[in-house]
Amino acid sequence: MSNPTVRAIVTDIEGTTTDINFVHKVLFPYAHAKLPDFLRANADTPAVAEQIDAVRSEMDAPNTPLEAVIDQLLHWIETDQKVTPLKALQGMVWADGYQRGDFKGHLYSDVAPALRQWKDAGKALYVYSSGSVQAQKLLFGYSDAGDLTPLFSGYFDTHIGHKREAAAYHRIVAELDLSPAAVLFLSDVVEELDAAKKAGMQTLQLVREGTQPGNTHACVTRFDEIAL
Numbered sequence: 001m002s003n004p005t006v007r008a009i010v011t012d013i014e015g016t017t018t019d020i021n022f023v024h025k026v027l028f029p030y031a032h033a034k035l036p037d038f039l040r041a042n043a044d045t046p047a048v049a050e051q052i053d054a055v056r057s058e059m060d061a062p063n064t065p066l067e068a069v070i071d072q073l074l075h076w077i078e079t080d081q082k083v084t085p086l087k088a089l090q091g092m093v094w095a096d097g098y099q100r101g102d103f104k105g106h107l108y109s110d111v112a113p114a115l116r117q118w119k120d121a122g123k124a125l126y127v128y129s130s131g132s133v134q135a136q137k138l139l140f141g142y143s144d145a146g147d148l149t150p151l152f153s154g155y156f157d158t159h160i161g162h163k164r165e166a167a168a169y170h171r172i173v174a175e176l177d178l179s180p181a182a183v184l185f186l187s188d189v190v191e192e193l194d195a196a197k198k199a200g201m202q203t204l205q206l207v208r209e210g211t212q213p214g215n216t217h218a219c220v221t222r223f224d225e226i227a228l
């Protein structure tokens, strides 16, 4: 499959570049274990205090005590809720883990070579994940294929909108200053691909092990099946 009309590629992370198990069995449990003490120790640091207040706003309860905020965050981790302040706080906690070498960002073996090839071919590369921009930079910066951050032109998280809503993809193409048809979105999740397609983007579903293929988007199983 060759597609010279693509000028930029926006990729999802979990289930696309990265094994879902790394996110659910390494990153989420690490955040679950470390977040309570991290919050107790850093609640007065401005960047952390801002996110704690954002959690209280999400709860619609501005006077919630810190311990109840912690309980809420742990519940959101356990139920995999993509709540923006949770994602920001997870990124802060994971920074420690990556920097201490507790884990590296998992990438499927086909991902780094394909990203380099697309970049060399003049395509602009972007990430769009529910994980915070900080978390995205950490995963690619401390990846098991080395530091891939120089390959990327930008990162988008839920500040631009939610991944199943077309409005988010309209905003992304507006920021890229390209026609939506010149942008290819890669994801494992059909609802995200549907939203991107609604915004006029090209789409491809990554069907990694354990992913159910849909029937409304072209599918590949690896990045090296995508010729651009």
Ligand SMILES: CSCCC(=O)C(=O)COP(=O)(O)O
Pocket (backbone or CB within 6 Å): 012, 013, 014, 015, 023, 027, 082, 087, 090, 128, 129, 130, 131, 132, 135, 136, 139, 163
């Ligand atoms: C940026 S790594 C952590 C990913 C994460 O927190 C998450 O919720 C996965 O979201 P995605 O949009 O990549 O499926």
Ligand SMILES: [Mg+2]
Pocket (backbone or CB within 6 Å): 012, 013, 014, 015, 016, 187, 188, 189
């Ligand atoms: Mg995904």
